[in-house]
Amino acid sequence: MNHLRKHLLLAAGLALMPAMAYAHPGHGTSGLVSGLSHPLFGLDHLLAMVAVGLCAAKLGGVARWLLPVLFVGVMVLGGGLAMAGMHLPGVELGIVASVIVLGVLLMFARSGATIPAAVLVSGFALFHGYAHGAEMPAAAGAAAYAFGFAVATAGLHGLGLVGGQWLQARHWERAVSVLGALISMAGVSMALSM
Template identity: 85%
Template sequence: MSSLRTNLAFAAGLVLLPSMAFAHPGHGTSGLVSGLSHPLFGLDHLLAMVAVGLCAAKLGGTARWLLPVLFVSIMVLGGSVAIAGMHLPGVELGIVASVIVLGMLLIFARSGATVPAALLVSGFALFHGYAHGAEMPAAAGAATYALGFAFATAALHGLGLLGGQWLQARHWQRAVQVLGALISMAGVSMALSM
């Protein structure tokens, strides 16, 4: 009963804090520090990136390395597109959709769904990368900024992957589904606040 209360309290907190999703505080002038902080302080990015790691753990096999590598690689490409001044429509909508859909993957995905998950992760990574690149401080160097957001993203994927493997080793698959539901609910809350 107390775990249900804890989950409900966490969900309520996520629903009540949607403004954090688009605030992305913590940007300085240092390229590396700014790049590191962007994924960590934007709730939308943080949830999606941890969810990628959790999905990788849930799907297992090649997904454990494929999903994080694809996400980071295509995210850097998306950042380059923004830094180059090209336009990508629907970025915020794509990011919010990523939170909702990646949460749903944690609920419904089964082993063997690596290819569809990889396609989704790749598409969503482009939007996240574009947002990172578009919000690069003017004084920041592009290379160090990209290194920062790539490293922070990889760390969040690793956190999700390790957490997902830890939960699976204890046969707590339901906990992964609960996390997926909470992540999706947070995404819906973000969508409603747009």
């Protein structure tokens, strides 16, 4: 249990770092490297994407593959809209809302809530994808960049999914709810700093 406390303290520390949410450092000039790094270095993206994997694990069944596949697919679509020069209002607000709502979903979702979760995940994925596409470096190739952020996102979903299943296998479902609360609090902190 002491090991679990250390992880929860680490998550709480991350929740107190909202400035990282908008910094998105580490973007290189290579399309692939830039695409891979964008979801990993923005706390807002990282928390939302891990939360999708955790939600998929908590809901179980078809949600284990449906939520990550929907998120990545709609996210790539959103990235394409940004790269094509289309305007999507409220992107930063949608991203921050995704962190808050996905954290709440982790606290309260029960099996059988796959369809509502899928709708929420798809809507939020559009905002995350649009942000990725809008922040594509000028020198990056669109296809390599999109592939990079899709792979990084799938990896973060996988991390959340495996972590959620590991916690459930040890009957630590309460830890998933605590993580949801911490993720949601981080989102509120980001919203207050906007």
